[in-house]
Amino acid sequence: MDNNAFLTQAEAADVLRMSPRTLERYRVAGNGPRYIKAGRRVLYKFAELEAWADANTFTSTSEEGQRRG
Numbered sequence: 001m002d003n004n005a006f007l008t009q010a011e012a013a014d015v016l017r018m019s020p021r022t023l024e025r026y027r028v029a030g031n032g033p034r035y036i037k038a039g040r041r042v043l044y045k046f047a048e049l050e051a052w053a054d055a056n057t058f059t060s061t062s063e064e065g066q067r068r069g
Contacts, residue, residue, distance in 0.1 A: 003047035012044040016053065
């Protein structure tokens with residue numbers, strides 16, 4: 001997929017293998033991937049989804065706790 005492709009919330013959720021509602025909750029809480037507002041629409045760049053997934057990749061549960069703390 002083109003890194004500059006814009007995806008809808010449903011398409012982005014499919015890429016991340018989560019529900020659109022979960023992705024929406026992450027967006028509201030401010031801990032989801034970066035997004036773009038186009039009028040009333042929320043769009044995600046594929047590259048931003050990859051960057052967010054990379055930033056939330058861990059090798060152990062203890063590493064995750066250290067990064068959040």
